[in-house]
Amino acid sequence: MKNSKYKITIGLEVHAHLKTQTKLFCRCPNRTGAEPNTLICPVCTGQPGTLPVAGEESVLQAVRAALALNCKINKYSVFERKQYFYPDLPKNYQISQYKLPLAENGYIEAGGVKIKIDRVHMEEDAGKLVHRKSETLIDYNRGGAPLIEIVSAPEITSPEQASEYLKKLRQILVYSSVSDCDMEKGSMRCDANLSLNLKESSRLGVKTEVKNMNSFKAVENALSYEARRQEELLLEGKKIDQETRLWDENNNRTAGMRSKEEAHDYRYFPDPDLPPLVVQETVVEEIRKSLPELPASKIERYMGEMGIGEYDARVLCQEKEGAEFFENAYSKLEDKKKGVKKLSSWINTELKGKMNTEGMDFKNIQLDPGSLAELVNLIQSGKISGKMAKDIFEIMWNEKKCPQEIVEKRGLSQISGEDKIEGLCRRAIEENPGLAEKYLTGKEGTIGPLVGFVMKETRGQANPSMVNKKLRQILDGKK
């Protein structure tokens, strides 16, 4: 869409599953993976005469999420019935919030831009349909599960920014422990509205809604496709139909689903079974106080207080558990000021690399943050070299031992005694007279192989920079 005469406007509606024990309006278990239709009751299957009662934990978690997204919590909010006819919904209406949502007016910072969040509201999930050739199967286990819907203002200007916004949103919700936000498992779902309008015009064009995107990458691809599709139509002088389109991952395209005109009259009205939801200011304040430090503020603190570069700070804060690991290890560094950079690069490269190849994450690794701090301490104090640290790290990872113990047991500590180094260097020169002579005639590059000789002799345990210095000292003295 570069050099296009149109600009893109995107609004995102994100559903996130709350991590409660029970469903939103009944006491059925709120979990996935059970046999179909085993987590159901008269309420969530819409039996006549049943009454919904909202779960306290769902409300508290929704408030928590909304606060983490910088929203204002409405003291009064109202559940309404959203009517539509589809077998995933046994009551023929979904209990949601409409005119008075739980929270409004928040924002997320994504890629240096503040993107406004119009509202955060609560609603129940629908059942799951399995489409077969001749029939449709319904599993109501998910029906009635607690969701929050987070609606952004139509302020997102590119598919890349949409993906950035989603990543940030996910990070905040996971940090706040309200949702797992796993797009592939469906605990976070995203619908997008996209329209194009001429750059010089402020009037928004006709929008289409895109659904069925199961990853951040899919959102980006689907929206890029949709923007191009709309642009082509507009350039041909055609009109955009307001419709819902499904992203088809396999064929990399969106396809029309249903026309909105008829489908979109949901005839909302306040659910007479549910009185207004009142969230007291004291409760809001309590939750506000209990919120963990969120990534944006952590990154700022890491950069300011600890002197870590922005990139490293961001990578450390990608996951809450990762940031906790880092902070825990940091507290055990002997020289925090000097060690912090080494520690962050060990976590961001060695540790994360290892976790990637072994398919682990911070939730299930066996490595103790204190051990990694100890390893960095050993490097900092010159007891082991960086190369040795890598070998020791392997052993730590495989055998779950602390580095000090490994160093002692295997006699791995670095040789950095002046006399010992000097002896080693003299031997290197004696045994490689050719190299030494070349150095003396000005070919200083031969120092490399000489250092290598010492390192090989000591199985990597000599301090290489000391060896280098000492070799030069001895040879220069012979000039």
Add this chain to the structure above:
Amino acid sequence: MDKKTIEKIMHLARIELTDDEKQEIPSQMEKIINYIDNLNTLDTSGVLKGEAVFLKEMMLQPDRVETFPDIGLLTENAPSFSEGFFKVKKVL
């Protein structure tokens, strides 16, 4: 209210009506709708949007699982239930 609308409502409500009933229904439904229209004559300017008829606030229930003991009761009245699933004619 025309015949098409009545037929659509019949379909949504899954009810059958005789031709005579189909003749009667429109005027009855219109009466109901007109009655509801009376509500529009009320002055609601002082009422908060979304305000409910209840003066009470909502009671909330604790986050403790209670499994429903007799799921069979929920499935036996379904028009079609087998292999653990409720079944309907295909919708896609």
